[in-house]
Amino acid sequence: MKASRYNFIYETENYISVCNIVSEEFIRFPEEKIDSVRRILNDPEVNWNDLELVSYMQEKGFIIDDDYDEEKTYLKMLDRYKGNAGHLDLTIMPTLQCNFRCIYCYESHEIIDMDLETEDAIVAYVKSEIRKYPGLSIEWFGGEPLCALERIESLSRKLIRICEENKKPYMANITSNGYLLSPEVFRRLRRIKVQHYQITVDGLPETHNFQKPFIDGSDTFETVILNLINIKNQYPKGMYDITIRTNFTQQMLSTAKPFAKYLSQYFADNPHFNLLWRLVGNFGGERINSIRNLLLKDLSVLNEARLFASKLGLPFKINRTCLGVAGTLCYASTRNSYIITPTGQLLKCTSFLDEPINNVGFLDDKGNMHLNENWEMWFQVEPCANKQCKNRPTCGGMICPMGSLKEGTCKCPWDDNSIIDEMKILSENSMTYECYRHRTELGKKSSNLEERNKHGDKL
Numbered sequence: 474m475k476a477s478r479y480n481f482i483y484e485t486e487n488y489i490s491v492c493n494i495v496s497e498e499f500i501r502f503p504e505e506k507i508d509s510v511r512r513i514l515n516d517p518e519v520n521w522n523d524l525e526l527v528s529y530m531q532e533k534g535f536i537i538d539d540d541y542d543e544e545k546t547y548l549k550m551l552d553r554y555k556g557n558a559g560h561l562d563l564t565i566m567p568t569l570q571c572n573f574r575c576i577y578c579y580e581s582h583e584i585i586d587m588d589l590e591t592e593d594a595i596v597a598y599v600k601s602e603i604r605k606y607p608g609l610s611i612e613w614f615g616g617e618p619l620c621a622l623e624r625i626e627s628l629s630r631k632l633i634r635i636c637e638e639n640k641k642p643y644m645a646n647i648t649s650n651g652y653l654l655s656p657e658v659f660r661r662l663r664r665i666k667v668q669h670y671q672i673t674v675d676g677l678p679e680t681h682n683f684q685k686p687f688i689d690g691s692d693t694f695e696t697v698i699l700n701l702i703n704i705k706n707q708y709p710k711g712m713y714d715i716t717i718r719t720n721f722t723q724q725m726l727s728t729a730k731p732f733a734k735y736l737s738q739y740f741a742d743n744p745h746f747n748l749l750w751r752l753v754g755n756f757g758g759e760r761i762n763s764i765r766n767l768l769l770k771d772l773s774v775l776n777e778a779r780l781f782a783s784k785l786g787l788p789f790k791i792n793r794t795c796l797g798v799a800g801t802l803c804y805a806s807t808r809n810s811y812i813i814t815p816t817g818q819l820l821k822c823t824s825f826l827d828e829p830i831n832n833v834g835f836l837d838d839k840g841n842m843h844l845n846e847n848w849e850m851w852f853q854v855e856p857c858a859n860k861q862c863k864n865r866p867t868c869g870g871m872i873c874p875m876g877s878l879k880e881g882t883c884k885c886p887w888d889d890n891s892i893i894d895e896m897k898i899l900s901e902n903s904m905t906y907e908c909y910r911h912r913t914e915l916g917k918k919s920s921n922l923e924e925r926n927k928h929g930d931k932l
């Protein structure tokens with residue numbers, strides 16, 4: 474027996490956390506087990522007294538048989554994920570319009586709404602294809618998708634009906650700026666099975682209003698926060714989760730902790746709310762040029778503030794599979810994932826909308842999908858050259874295929890400590906840890922990877 478190569482360990486004086494990114498297990502062992510866990514990992518062959526612990530660690534994949542081939546296991550899982558084994562995964566843009574003008578937005582906000590013809594084409598496509606997939610997963614995206622709420626409702630009802638007739642599970646997420654997400658709109662969205670919400674709040678009023686002004690330049694912070702607080706108060710129960718996403722720039726670093734304190738007044742220890750902190754990135758477009766000097770390069774600058782927020786009772790959304798196989802593999806690398814624009818064009822990547830390589834075909838008005846020569850290029854991307862990287866099971870060398878296609882080389886935002894950083898956040902907040910464990914168990918019961926990944930975020 475030996476310790477797995479893919480164990481990651483984070484230890485404090487109160488506990489030792491062990492994560493294995495191939496078996497996808499994460500366990501926080503209590504203080505009294507610290508010594509035994511450490512010694513078993515160092516030398517699993519010794520006849521340890523605590524046989525129960527040894528067998529538990531073996532069951533979790535922290536120690537493995539000498540001849541067990543972990544590489545083969547994770548490569549098989551990655552192949553399955555990249556193939557067509559998951560749900561039919563459609564990101565639908567019902568409109569390109571948006572009521573905001575964020576300083577980093579890469580979209581051009583043309584006034585293009587989806588018409589009934591494109592809606593019918595999507596319905597016809599799903600009707601003819603759904604039998605091949607274990608289920609249907611929809612992501613509402615834009616522009617601001619809530620500017621086209623009626624289209625979302627009408628399309629959702631038809632897609633839900635198809636899934637019911639074919640006895641396939643249906644799930645839906647939405648990415649929105651939250652301005653139109655009143656409790657009444659939230660109620661309407663829940664009726665059409667939208668369960669996961671990602672709403673962006675870019676820090677305290679000063680930075681949020683600077684980064685995310687309304688179309689006429691006015692402030693948006695108060696409306697968005699009030700919507701979230703009202704939803705929290707009016708919907709204490711039920712199956713939904715809201716991720717408050719924050720896109721950090723240089724100017725926000727000094728207010729990250731006060732921002733966490735502010736959020737904790739309303740959302741601490743609430744199982745429906747979690748946080749996702751990312752850096753503003755350059756995804757093309759002109760606007761980003763005005764804030765180039767404010768862009769940050771390294772996620773780790775947020776580590777201390779994330780830990781602080783976590784200790785205040787604000788759970789971070791940690792993609793279960795970011796600590797497991799394929800968690801950071803972009804959905805653009807998978808064959809079951811399509812983005813549909815309001816005019817029925819098909820894309821692979823939700824950023825860089827205007828890059829020619831991103832256009833992979835179109836849906837005709839009968840719902841037939843016509844893929845062009847770009848489609849296969851997305852699956853021939855040269856993977857990251859770092860074959861020794863211990864994090865490789867999480868990305869398969871395909872962390873951002875668009876980056877590799879555009880620049881010919883993979884720019885990886887992760888480093889050797891990234892997984893340990895995520896483990897720290899998980900370990901320090903009991904709710905985050907419990908949520909993660911719960912999702913992991915759900916995922917292991919689920920027979921397909923796509924469903925499991927819906928519990929996580931896309932990078």
Ligand code: SF4
Nearest residue numbers: 571573575578616650
């Ligand atoms: S809310 Fe989204 S789509 Fe609208 S301007 Fe901001 S980033 Fe762009």
Ligand code: SF4
Nearest residue numbers: 857862864865868885
């Ligand atoms: S360096 Fe980054 S992209 Fe390359 S294998 Fe490691 S995690 Fe993946």
Ligand code: SF4
Nearest residue numbers: 803822823873874875
């Ligand atoms: S990770 Fe890269 S390929 Fe994937 S959506 Fe983001 S920019 Fe596009």
